[in-house]
Amino acid sequence: MAHNPESIAKQVEQSGESGKGLPPLDKWHPELSGDIDIRITRDGQWIFKGEPLAREAIVRLFSTILRREDDGHYYLVTPVEKWRIEVEDAPLLAHSLEVKGQGSDQALYLTTNVGETLAVGDEHPLVVGCYPDSDEPRPVVKVRHGLEARLVTAAYYDLAEHVIERKADDGSLVLGVWSDGNFYEIGQGS
Template sequence: MTMHTGNDEQGLSKATDTAGLEALVSRAARAGKGPPPVERWNPPFCGDLDMEIKRDGTWFYLGTPIGRMPLVQLFSSVLRKDEDGNTYLVTPVEKVGIRVEDAPFIAVEVNASGSGPDQVLTFRTNVGDVVEAGSENPIRFVDEDDTDGLKPYLLVRGRLEALVARPVMYELAELGEEIDVDGTAMFAIRSKGTTFPIMPMDRLRRLSA
């Protein structure tokens, strides 16, 4: 794909195709070393973009899936979720709103090292983030009403979370153990010295009966 070389005034909100978006976001990503400091940028809001991240992690632009993973990774590097609960693509000069069906990322792999209180759970997301669960990157479990199951989410950065993929959820369940949490017996997992309750042991026993 040929990248457009227009200047920043063209803007995300005025770009007419994916190449134009790629050019602007690429300039933002090259603005400094390491991940772009999107949390420190305070650009004006320039409207919504017809871009959506589906529940399975697939990115769509103008109703068409974005098939190039390097491009998806580029866009994901300048994602930010603000206090208003909305998700944006943010550059130093503007921010535009996008739609997210569930979570912006999917946790597709987990590695467990150590055991007990010393256990560390390291996750990889579908866009290449590598995150160690812990106090700064907690795991939370949400009841899924339509299946009577649980959906785990991992905080990746800022307010952006990854939905833990079903196969990875099964791996987490294998690592679960009974842990006393504030006087209640909980089925829980541990990582980097932090305990993440999954459900009360009473509920687990009822589900297993």
């Protein structure tokens, strides 16, 4: 059994799926191997046994084999093992925003801390909620397999520059942004 990041990475590489795009996580259903001392901090650092994971390549690989299951827990999954890890907030961060086009025809693109670019749309919707017991906004984009990427403050401020006010179906005014033909509500208007 793998008890460290290097051996987990080796299993994925030996599966023959490494380097072929995203691993087929939806086809991998091993039994729980246990908990592994990996924690993703709110600021996006991957910590193993109290120390940051030193190899960026492993962090990138792990971001492709991570999923959140219906029990609310996060797991690193290989073809033969499944390890529960701790995630303090969202496992990924969206740190830059690119906007193409204007108005209802615009498209928003977010780049994550692991170098993946997500097109905000049906596959990667934007959701702006709040942290529990707080009015602090929690803007996230859905990634895959139950994962989210939280927009860092700078990306959220960049997003705010493209917010418009629009009348909702019930006649109230809402604030939001357009991307890929969808309107994503982020708050109440005046």
